[in-house]
Amino acid sequence: MALGYCASRREAEGWIADGRLSLTDGTVLEDDPRIEPARLKADGEPLDPAPLTLILHKPVGFVCSTEDPGRLVYDLLPARFRRRDPVLSVAGRLDKDTSGLVLMTDDGQLLHKIISPKRKVEKLYQATLARPLRGDEAAIFASGTLTLQGEKTPCKPAGLRAVSDDGKQVEVRLTEGRYHQVRRMLAAVGNHVETLHRAQIGGLDLGQLGPGDWRALTEADLKAIFAEQVSKE
Known part of the structure; x- marks a missing residue:
């Protein structure tokens, strides 16, 4: 190697x-x-750096796990990346119908740091809803009492706000990473997510990356992931 x-x-x-x-x-x-x-x-x-951490703008239709059917996010990367040891792993998967920011790394310590609930790294999602918000959903999200179907532990407090006049375009801010969490939280308050996009992880956003594009992270990028968390402590 x-x-x-x-x-x-x-x-x-x-x-x-x-x-x-x-x-x-x-x-x-x-x-x-x-x-x-x-x-x-x-x-x-x-030569590619070792360890390697990159940011990818995942398009809809691609999956992050080799266990799921469909085109893999790895297909968007150079073929040589599949030969890395340790392998590139996704730090916070997105489902097939969700687009946006994906981080991939072969640095095990960094991977754990990003996804660990103890680090409270915030993720920003942009969603289009089937129906306008009623008006009480933000308080429910922030309460820390919302429990998802099939689970016993309530979700940690999360942010929700409308960003369009019709109330159908919203932003959701989470520090957790439960299975299909944004979709399930909005379903729990009586709505349905039609489109979902992850725009930011910590203080890092996609910048000028178009769908399917990627780049290796710099030291400044890595610091930016945890910048917002530090500013809140």
Whole structure:
């Protein structure tokens, strides 16, 4: 394994023999010297960092789990990412009919930090409802007493507000990650979610990423994930 990828020594030697490895100045490697990863390129591209964390704008129709039927979010990424060891895991899955911000990482500690309820990392969702809000739903969400069907423990306090004049466009802010939580919470107050989009995790948003686009996170991005949480403590 090298730089987060599984490869046999023979495969690595094959890359050198085929001229696929070069230095940043364009010099093609002809042997197996000890070179800093930052100076290497594979197929003309800089090597991916290890560990690797990326942000993806998931379109509707893609699934986050290999156990679910349908096109995988991994299909939106370079094929080489499937060979990483440890594998890239989704930090907070979205269902097939939900679009928006997905974080993927092979950093186990970071993954746990993002999804742990103790960290209280807030997620912002934008939803289109079948019917306008009645007016009492925000108080119910904020009360910490709303219990979902089939569960015994009530949801933690969450934010809900209308963002359109007709009351059908709403924003929901959660610090939990229960199964289909936004849809189920709104169903519990007598409404139905027609479209759902995750716009933000912590202080990180999609920026200019279009559906299906992705990019590796910078150190500033990683800090932004927890920025809003820190500001509230």
